[in-house]
Amino acid sequence: MVWAFVALASCYLAAFVGSLIFLLYHINLWKYPVYYSAPLILAVYLPASVTILLPLDYVSHNAGPISGLHISDKTILLMWKGTYWTTFLLTWVFLPILQEFYRVGNYLKLEKLKASLKRNAKFQAITLLCSVACAIYLILEAGFTFRNLKSMIIALSHIYALVLALWLMAHGMVVIPKNKWLEGNFLQELNHNYLRVPKLVDVLEDTKSDFREDVLQVLILKENFTDPVTSGDFQYRDWILDLEAQIPEDLKDTVRRQYVYSEANTISREQVTNAFMTKLTHNFQTHFYKLLAHSSDYDIVLNRIVKLQKLIDARCAQDWTQRLQNIETSFLPAKMSYYYQCFAAPILARVQSILVFLLSVIIIESEFFHSTELSLINVIAYKLGIFKHNLTQAICLLLFFMYMIFCSVNSLARLKVFNMYHLVRRNSDPVSACFYGSYIARMTVPLSYNFVALFTSRKSIFEEWYGQSIHLAGLFNLMNNWIPRLLLVPVILTTFxxxxxxxxxxxxxxxxxxxxxxxxxxxxxxxxDQNLVHNKRREVVIAEAKRLVAMELNRRESKTAISQRPARSGVYAQSKQPSGQNPGLFSASVDSLLSQNYPLEAGSDASPALWGRVSEAYRTLKSTVNSKLERTTPHENVALHYRDQDDAEDHLIV
Known part of the structure; x- marks a missing residue:
């Protein structure tokens, strides 16, 4: 019994560590209070723990207890109930309240909580109204009792989450193998990333424009209403200063330089009310979160483009010196690292693509023929002999179930939900993290029951308890049986x-x-489209993307050079690199991006004529930048307004 407890505790500890790593990869949890981070960690940890509990429960009741992991049925039932109802409260109560708490623009925490509760009360009221029809059906079908009401709540939540989870899973099972296969060809993946650049740039510039308007209002408020001498004890002073402190320094300087006084930009004291500040804060936070997300996406694509370009250069180089200059350092020896990154990694990507494609085919076929002898997962579990080894069977089922959850979560992270929620690396905002955390937790239990339904035998504690609610009424039972078979619809839509x-x-x-x-x-x-017109348009888009990438890399290189110039005091200014960026990575890649002499693969979309036009545009841009850097005075057509001479010197354009 002691060893079973230790083994189970080790598994759950591993799930907790994995959940924490996943969250820290997407959001900096440590800067948020415990009342935010604890529910979010729990929302991701509970689905991870289900991946351990479900195979343990199913295998123990169909193939016998697992050696060293035997748990009583009563304990398993308590674990299932605790997991489900904790997840239910998190996804329908706590996380929505936290999500609105960080979305609203109120300043004081008590006011934010009141506004969040008010918004969630409206949402819950709408949900209850939509449940009236189901309650009427329940009364006619099974009778109205507290137990049936509880089962109806479980069934409604199950059907809603199951439809969403299976749709996302179907998309992921097609896209993940496709993307992995694409990684096996550097040139195709490079063009794939180039095709994303123009759209990313447009979205990023629109977001910057919206955020600049909010920044301008905050700076005007700060200049006019935060000075104790001229403004007195202004009640919104701390609120304004808190907003001003969140503005990035480079953007703050840019807005100050471009600001020109006009009547349209003025804000009177009478305009500054609680409603005005609340709306401004909401817009400021929303646009700031979007800016962080889109900037992170753009940086990821830029880094990938530069890395792929270096790998292509390394493969086409004739001598080892040029090859090793384009290879990222690793724990492997230099030449071995070259062969791995340029040749072994693409082959491994193709092998991984084939493996996950086979997993996808097995799961999709099993969904269509679920609960029958034709289900491939059922054949693997009971016909291939692994059922004779309980631990092996549990590990096999664990891998299948984890892949199903991974496909759903991967598609969920890529889904554009009204362009409001963005799950990005390290820069996810608290509102988006709450949204995605709640849906990760919400989809896991319905997917668990769907996984059990793939087999001919559903014998388990989970089926005995959770299945009673699903089979409460004929309609719920019918939907639960046919929704998995409709998985083929999103698979076909995504594939073609x-x-x-x-x-x-x-x-x-x-x-x-x-x-x-x-x-x-x-x-x-x-x-x-396969038409020639669209192929030419694709070439034009790639050429435009290369121009945009070259401009961005050159801008960052110029910014680095300016920041490293000697300051007026004789001390070198510290280099301000973008977060997560390597300065050498960009500076060494601008010329290689624009002047390539390596042979292209068959079917390549890049052409020498396009490279020539892009190279000419780059040379023009480079000469323009160099001429501007030589100037020591501001542009004459930009009106700059400063409080005094010292302030003007601090913002002097070098």
Missing amino acids: DLYDKIKNRIGLKSGMYGWADFDDADVESNTN
Whole structure:
């Protein structure tokens, strides 16, 4: 018994560590209070723990107890109930309240909590109204009792989350093998990333423009109403200063330089009310979160483009000196690292693509023939002999179930939900983290029951307890049996890129209907048609993307050079590098991006004529930047307003 407890505790500890690593990869939890971080960690940890509990429960009741991991049925039932109802409270109560708490623009915490509770009360009221029809059906079908009411709540939550989880899982099971296969060809992946650049740049510039307007208002408020001498004890002074402290320094300086006084920019004291400040704070936070997310996405694509370009250069180089200059350092010896990054890694990516494709085929087939002898997962579990080894069977089922959850979560992270929520590396905002955390927790239990339904035998504690609610009424039972078979619909739509074609046919191509698109939808829509016109358009888009990338890399290189110039005091200014960026990575890659002499693969979309036009544009840009750097005075057509001479010297353009 002691060893079983130690083994189980080790498994759950590993799940907790994995959940914590996943969250820290996407958001800096340590800067948030414990009342935010604790529910978020729990929302990700509980689904991870289910991946251990489900195979343990199922294998123990179908193939016998697992050696060293035997747990009583009563303990398993308590674990299932505790996991489900904790997840239910997190996804329907605590995380939505926290999400609105960090979304609203109120300043005081008590006011933020009141506003959050008010918004959630409205949402819950709408949900209850939608449940009235189901309650009427329940009364007619099974009778109205407290137990049936509780079962109805479980069933409704199950059906809603199951539809969402299976749709996302179907998309992931097609896209993940496709993306892995793409990683096996450097040139194709490079063009794939180039096709994303123009859209990312447009979105990023629009976000910057919106955020600059908010920054300008905050700076005007700060200049006019935070000086104790001229403004007195202004009640919104601390609020304004807190907003001003959140503005990035480079953006703050840019807005100050470009600011020109006009009547339209003035804000009177009478305008500054609680409603005005609340709305300003909400807009400021929303645009700031979007700016962080889109900047992070853009940096990731830029880094990947530069890395792929270096790998292509290394493969085409003739001598080892040039090859090793383009290879990232690793724990492997230099030449071995070259062979691994340039040749072994693409082959491994293709092998991984084939393996996950086979997993996808097995799961999709099993979903269509679930609860029958034709289910491939059922065949693997009971016909291949692994059922004779309980631990091996549990590990096999664990891998299948983890892949199902991974596909759903991967697609969820790529889903554009009204362009409000963004899960990005290290820079996710608290509102988006709450949203994605709640849906990760919400989808896990329905996927667990769906996984058990893939087998001919469903014998388990989970089925005995949770299945009673699902089979409460005939309609719920019918939906639970047929929804998995409809998995083929999103699989076909994703495989053949039919989403855009259908939207075009029914007139839903405008931007307002893009909330259900995925991040890769914009790229795929550029490659749908086989016509020559669209192929030429694709070449033009790639050429434009190369120009934009070259401009961005050159801008960062110039910014680094300026920051490293001697300051007026004779001390070198510290280099301000973008977060997560290597300065040498960008500075050494601008020329290689624009002047390539390596042979292209067959079917390549890059052409020498396009490279020539891009190289000419780069040389023009370079001469323009150099001429501007030689100037020591501001532009004459920009009106700069400073409080005094010292302030003007601090913002002198070098």
